Amino acid sequence: MSALPQDQTGLSISAILTRDEQGILSEWMKEMSNSTRRGDLIRESDLRSQCAHFLKLMKQGIQAGGSNFNSPAWDEVREMLSEISRTRAQQGFTPSETATFIFSVKRPLFTRIQQDLKGQPDALASEMWAATELLDAMGLYTSEVFQKSKEEVIRRQQEEMLELSTPVVKLWDGVVALPLIGTLDSARTQIVMESLLEAIVQTNSRVAIIDITGVPTVDTVVAQHLLKTVTAARLMGADCIISGVRPQIAQTIVHLGINLLDITTKATLSAAFSVALQRLGLQVTKEARG
Amino acid sequence: MEKIPILRMGDLLLVTIQVDMHDRLAMALQEDLTQMISDTEARGVLIDISSLDIVDSFIGRMLANIAAMSRVLDAETVVVGMRPSVAITLVELGLSLTGVRTALNVDAGMDLLKSAVRGSSNGYGSRLH
Amino acid sequence: MAVVSTEKIPINAEIDVVAVRRRVRELSAKLGFSLVDQTKTVTAASELARNTMIHGGGGQMFLEALNGPRTGLRLIFEDTGPGIPDVELALRDGFTTGSGLGLGLGGAKRLMSDFEISTRVGQGTRITITRWK
Numbered sequence: 001m002s003a004l005p006q007d008q009t010g011l012s013i014s015a016i017l018t019r020d021e022q023g024i025l026s027e028w029m030k031e032m033s034n035s036t037r038r039g040d041l042i043r044e045s046d047l048r049s050q051c052a053h054f055l056k057l058m059k060q061g062i063q064a065g066g067s068n069f070n071s072p073a074w075d076e077v078r079e080m081l082s083e084i085s086r087t088r089a090q091q092g093f094t095p096s097e098t099a100t101f102i103f104s105v106k107r108p109l110f111t112r113i114q115q116d117l118k119g120q121p122d123a124l125a126s127e128m129w130a131a132t133e134l135l136d137a138m139g140l141y142t143s144e145v146f147q148k149s150k151e152e153v154i155r156r157q158q159e160e161m162l163e164l165s166t167p168v169v170k171l172w173d174g175v176v177a178l179p180l181i182g183t184l185d186s187a188r189t190q191i192v193m194e195s196l197l198e199a200i201v202q203t204n205s206r207v208a209i210i211d212i213t214g215v216p217t218v219d220t221v222v223a224q225h226l227l228k229t230v231t232a233a234r235l236m237g238a239d240c241i242i243s244g245v246r247p248q249i250a251q252t253i254v255h256l257g258i259n260l261l262d263i264t265t266k267a268t269l270s271a272a273f274s275v276a277l278q279r280l281g282l283q284v285t286k287e288a289r290g
Numbered sequence: 291m292e293k294i295p296i297l298r299m300g301d302l303l304l305v306t307i308q309v310d311m312h313d314r315l316a317m318a319l320q321e322d323l324t325q326m327i328s329d330t331e332a333r334g335v336l337i338d339i340s341s342l343d344i345v346d347s348f349i350g351r352m353l354a355n356i357a358a359m360s361r362v363l364d365a366e367t368v369v370v371g372m373r374p375s376v377a378i379t380l381v382e383l384g385l386s387l388t389g390v391r392t393a394l395n396v397d398a399g400m401d402l403l404k405s406a407v408r409g410s411s412n413g414y415g416s417r418l419h
Numbered sequence: 420m421a422v423v424s425t426e427k428i429p430i431n432a433e434i435d436v437v438a439v440r441r442r443v444r445e446l447s448a449k450l451g452f453s454l455v456d457q458t459k460t461v462t463a464a465s466e467l468a469r470n471t472m473i474h475g476g477g478g479q480m481f482l483e484a485l486n487g488p489r490t491g492l493r494l495i496f497e498d499t500g501p502g503i504p505d506v507e508l509a510l511r512d513g514f515t516t517g518s519g520l521g522l523g524l525g526g527a528k529r530l531m532s533d534f535e536i537s538t539r540v541g542q543g544t545r546i547t548i549t550r551w552k
Binding site for chain 2: 433434436437440441444454455457458459461462465466469523525526529530
């Protein structure tokens, strides 16, 4: 705990920041340039403006809220650190590299505090302590945000993977259905095509229903992908029915002049299933109650 | 030179094509098969390509030729067991294999042959039970 | 582009086309290509190898494994044959020509990431195809 009353801590830091912002900035940049600057990930000019902005906000924070990093006076700084951590996490910095962005302010700041309070050991001690507490809190904060960002990225990727691993559903002996959800780009369609064809082989299904209810738009690119899938399935000995064709999609298909060859298309999955059963020579009959 | 064996099952001929079939072997198969259809008066030909990890234009043309020639000799041909990666590649390649019937596997192929032959105008279909 | 390894396979007889297929399969698998990409590459190689043998009168294929920064497989087919008089036409026809000549060029081009051809009537042909991972 500081020897000076709370509202007086940071006075020296504040004064230093006001007086010698440029000096601190250059020394700070130099501290970082040794190992952790990652010139490959961030440009010198970008880093410099980030640091300058940070020093300004830090000064404001101290003037408004002392060295208590949790006070609302530090909101803006917290926001900036969040932003920096998140972007660094995405850019590929390590958590240490991100935290060191903060920690490397220590030396420039401490040298000046020592100079200012040379003859006052008590004041020097508490001011140094206040500065350390403050910068440590900030460093830890960046680490926490970094961690959370990484976790978010992983969670998002997992969701995307689940989306990609579109489940092929067996509706009946010989009939599988593939409900497509979301936009179909080339990469995704490739994966989807392969898993449908694999499922056809594994479940021995002569009929595959591709349901496009969840596909927002069907343009020539999407149509081409669908056509390729159907052609491949036919080459293998299975046939496809496309279901979930909404009236708007039917219009688009006609407008664009897309030729669906002789592929059967139905508005609903149930209608498609009905056709599939017919093709397999199957019939659903009602049980006679005894 | 080794030849691809052709098995006879009633009035069906069964061929299993192994991997790495070189061109001359493919040509020989085409000839042998045509000869055998004629000799045995076979009504159906089943070609199993489940071992093939690629089908290029040469093999594709061979399959199409076999289908066409056997039809002239009043026999139906079904190609079974095409792998997904092969199907995808053929579509990209633009090879359509018109005139070639396909089925997922040997069982499905047999079913297809039976119904195809049964529907033929010669009326010999009943022999295939 | 860093070429990690180069190999040469002569293409003079049918049996060589089989060797081409086998080697391209092995190498593309080793480089970690997906099954479909492997199949496409092997099929394209088979088409071009056959062309080299039949229309080019024999020649050779070079395999180059590429790694830097992208991973890729490059195949170069060379022959000192008659050359291709009309490349546009050849690319368009592919093998759907009823004449049975079926150069398979168009098909090979569709299957690969990059396709380059240089040919001179009376001198020969070189076709370079690349598949990027």
